[in-house]
Amino acid sequence: MTARFGARLAGAVAARGSLCAGIDPHPGLIEAWGLPLDASGLERFALSAAETLGEVAAIVKPQSAFFEAFGSAGVAVLERVVDVAHDAGALVLLDVKRGDIGSTMAAYTAAYVAEKAAFTADAATVSPYLGFGALDAAVAAAREAGNGLFVLARTSNPEADALQRARLEDGRTVAQSVVDAAADHNAGAEPYGDVGVVVGATVAPGEVDLSRLNGPVLAPGFGAQGATEADLRAVFGEGLPGLLPASSRDLLRHGPDPAALRRAAQEVNGRLAGLRGKGQ
Ligand SMILES: O=C(O)c1cc(=O)[nH]c(=O)n1[C@@H]1O[C@H](COP(=O)(O)O)[C@@H](O)[C@H]1O
Known part of the structure; x- marks a missing residue:
């Protein structure tokens, strides 16, 4: 039987480092890679990034919006990105930020993380802002399938503050109430549970207490949005189990040369190593 998500993630981070490599095919990046701004350019960009980053990162995070922007052809590319990243050895967190009434x-859930889901991702991002309870069945279905969810708690964008x-x-x-609800789902799991939270690396230190979470923490805002390793250290401390600093544009700008992209990801992972706890 395949290990559940939290255990797979802990193993992958121990082997490869904690960087979550974002695959965000921004139109400007597709063009900067010398590719046409159409579904064929998207495909070459995203599959190349998935292959290269999937070989070095523990987990990759394709952002669905950039694929959906190309219609059904883009969504078909996203399906292949998941498979290519898996084949390269990475876990896949689908960044879809879904959140709706329970039904x-x-x-x-059937699309992304349930048993026999249409996409074969390991986890997906979800929004609790229709009420965390509306996600409970999704949490249960993801777990049943050995997958995970990352719940938006304190996002990296300034508009979220109020x-x-x-x-x-x-x-x-x-x-904090979102973090606490996630913690309830993770209680007792080792090395940690399957319900992660999203807390931006850009937030003020001390805003959220993650001590009871016992789950992974996706930390976007690192890189292009301005947060540095010093910010990660200030916000999350050192040795927080399951901390996954996420970077997209700041990595992808190193392409299209796969060797340069690989080097950039390895270099970031090396710098992040000091933030990881023992045995992670
Ligand atoms: O859930 C996310 O991944 C996410 C949450 C958040 O609070 N802030 C945030 O930037 N993100 C995503 O993380 C990525 C950040 O991209 P870069 O700023 O290029 O590193 C984008 O795909 C965002 O949609």
Whole structure:
């Protein structure tokens, strides 16, 4: 039987490092790689990035929007990206940020993370802002299939501050309540559970308490959005189990030469090694 997501991720990070390599085929990047801005250019860009980054990163994160922008041909490319990254040895986190009422979430789950899902991803990003409880069935279905979810808690964009830092009646921030709900799903799992959270590397230190999470933490905002290793250290401390700093544009700008792209990812992973705890 295949190990569940949290265990697979811990093994992959121990072997390859903690970088989550984003595959975001921005139109400007496709053109900068000398490719046509159509489905064929998308395909060459994304499959090449998936092959190269999939060989060196523990986990890759294709961002669905950039594929959907090319219609059904783009979605077909996204399906292949998942397979190519898997073949190269990486786990795949599909960045789709879905969030809806429970009955509709069931269909998103069937698309991305349930048993025999249409996409063979290992995990997907989801939004809890229709209420965390609306995700409970998705969490259960993902787990049943040995997969995971990453729940947006405290996102990297400045527009999120007012909503996610707002206080609930019990005094916790909205973001903290999301982290706590994820923690409840992860209780007792070793080395950690299957329900991750997203906390931007750009947020102020001390805003969220991750000590009880016992799950992976996706930290975007590292690289192109301005956060550095020093920010990661300030926000998350050293040795936080399951910390996955995520970078997309700042890596992909090193292409199209696969050797240069590979070197860039390896170099970032090397710099991140100091943030990892023992045995990770
Ligand atoms: O869930 C995400 O991945 C995500 C959450 C968040 O809070 N901020 C954030 O930037 N992201 C995604 O992370 C990636 C960041 O890309 P770069 O800024 O190019 O590294 C994009 O795919 C975003 O959609």
